[in-house]
Amino acid sequence: MNREGAAPPSVRKPVPSAKQIKTAQRSLASGQLPPGPAQVKAQAAAKISAIRSARAAGHTSKVAVTWKARTRAAARAVQSVVRAARGVVAAIAAGGSIVLSIVVVLCLVGVLLASPLGILFAGGGSGPGSVSPSEAVAQINGELAERLEQMQVDADCDRLEVMGAPPPWPEVLAVFAVRQSGSAESGSPAVLDAAQVEALRTVFWDMTKLTSEKKTVEHPASGSAAAWTEEVLSVTITPRTPDDMRVFYQFTAEQDQALDALLDNSELLASLAGDLTISSQAAKDLLAALPADLAPERRAVVQTACQLVGKVRYFWGGKSLKIGWDDRWGTLRQVTAAGSSTTGTYRPFGMDCSGFADWVFYNTSGGEYVIGHGGGAHAQHTYCTPISWEEALPGDLVFYPGDEHVGIVGGRDEAGDLLIVHCASNANNVVITGKSGFTSIGRPVYYRE
Template sequence: MTARQAAQAANRALRAVIGAAKALAAAATAGGGVVIAVVVVICLCGIILASPLGIFFAGPDETTGAISPAQAVAQINGELGEKISSMQAEGGYDTLEIQGQPPPWSDILAVFAAKTAGASDGTTVAILDAANVEALRTVFWDMTKLTSTPSEVEHPASGDTPAWTEQILTVTITARTPDDMRVFYSFTEEQNKALDELLANSDMLAALAGDLTISDATAKKLLAELPTDLNPERRAVVETACRLVGKVNYFWGGKSLVIGWDSRWGQLTRVWADGSSTTGTYLPYGLDCSGFVDWVFYNVTDGEYVIGHGGGAHMQHTYCTPISWNEAQPGDLVFYSGDEHVGIVGGRDENGNLFIIHCAFSQNNVVITGREGFTTVARPIHYAESVTFKHSNG
């Protein structure tokens, strides 16, 4: 079967399965069947994965270096932020203003799938390896146009401050629509049909861009090697932390008390918190180090506990008990000197060296590293409080 014939067959199967799945989902919703509804989503993803249109649904593969859609999205979002920041820095502008936003990732993924897998010579079985991430990046930039306009504002003298001229750069983001891309890429009839089907199910594509499935190979290995007798709540902390590895950009002052994926993540946002070299720039919204730790504990406790009680890494440290490195267990916290950075102990390697899960400015994402840079380890008092609470209510 040629790739074109496979695409035609996949389109027919995709339409049939989506119709049946929607009917099942409606019935499940009417009957309160949340579990059934989840199964429907899984089945839908499975069917699309088996089709040529499922190029970006395939899971990560350590042997090929393939990554998940959510990881690719975070990577490209970070590149957009870097591009805009460099435009400001290269011109020496005092102020940056942004007008517009990139197109929704559901649109970008739909166009990418139709273009890459729906072509007559398209790929019938593919994953997001380096080549396909580059192809996705190309679609993103074809759909995201940046233009810039400089301007000046004269500020009169005020008190001890002399008059000065503010240099402003306004960057306008123009988002191309899927209909624009049909023409731009000269889509065939089959590609247009495929695009229509995918756009009709944009919610599912958006969910893939913010998927919390643990997909990073290092994270999977770390979880597989956790002690079998590890306290369930500690295990939940590590598992929840691993759900964001590679998927959420670093953002100074970024916090989130949201259960699950925060819809703000990835949106270009001005960094408003003082004290960072990024303050005043526009970056994809995400988490800082303490915001990541807060999100993890908030999600593990179903929104009942914020470990920093509204503060940053230092406040989180005050709600911990000091312990030695030999006592460190998965789920404990580690800190830089002066509480400048915080991470979560993820486990140990075969030599007993610690793995740390943290949202790192240097790598602009949630990563798993060794303990380099961390100087102290501490145990959240939450664990003791949680046990006491369970015993008193058991």
């Protein structure tokens, strides 16, 4: 929305030349990533891709063994897969045999997928009724914020203070996977469906302790302002550690071994919680229906937008100029930007509508282009050329009256009606909807020749 607050001057970048834009697009298309943290995420992405490829290829054990034996083998496989996946990344970078390297990984992840621990890697949200770990994490993060808000309502307090933080998601996922391994009886991993998400939710709340204290705060008179009081609810979030959960769930020696192996490779689990793999079926359908002759830069914009569908919550004033997943997303933060009914509340950090559009174009251009140039939806509109609805193409921008909201044209449905990808406050997430509410459309100068 336009009232979201401007980004700091450091993010205000000039409009690049057409040559700069095309260079950035070629870099993105070739898979080049900036050094540093991105390399770590590339390794984690390679691990996840290898594991899911093995799942798709049917690398599951047909041998009847006990869940204890499978868990023990999986504990060793986790470490072997990580080492092998790192080798794949290094081999590819050095120009080595990609096929041979991947075959090594696939042989190892077959052991992992045959164990109940494979639930975190099975399907990736691609099966009927299944969701990706990142979607499940986003859902549960939102439920934490809702519970805090309800605690304030129940206590009839004017203000909420929150101290502490929930347990890191890699730890929650590790405990969840190991706990499920202790109750699984089948030889192949289940998918992360509604029942498994409920089990994950149970683990999260078993590891998250909330305590509260209601207090009255006296504010003395100041100048012409009279003295006043307010009721404040102070909530403390205390995380339980994986070691606490070993005792709480009475893990066996085999489960302890598996938990240690997973915790030793927390970067892999962190990447699952923040996976940019397109998992929403609606997003997959939208991409499959894109015109074959659509310009590559437009296709890249829509693909990038679809990466966050169902995964990042709406956060008033939320911005992110980071290539790839922003580790702040999902962490509990107070809304400080003025102008919203959510101002002052605690919510999972995410983006607002213009922040989402900025992130999409920033990532598509490899960090070379900020479509809002530091402003909100109105600023983004000023960097667009007005067009008619009949001229709409995937990647164009659409706006509410007064530039109160912005979305990205994703494509058309079977009836030929426009589909919009946007970070919506009413849905509290990145969603794909029709164009209801959007009254104007513009073509970003980003696409200029």
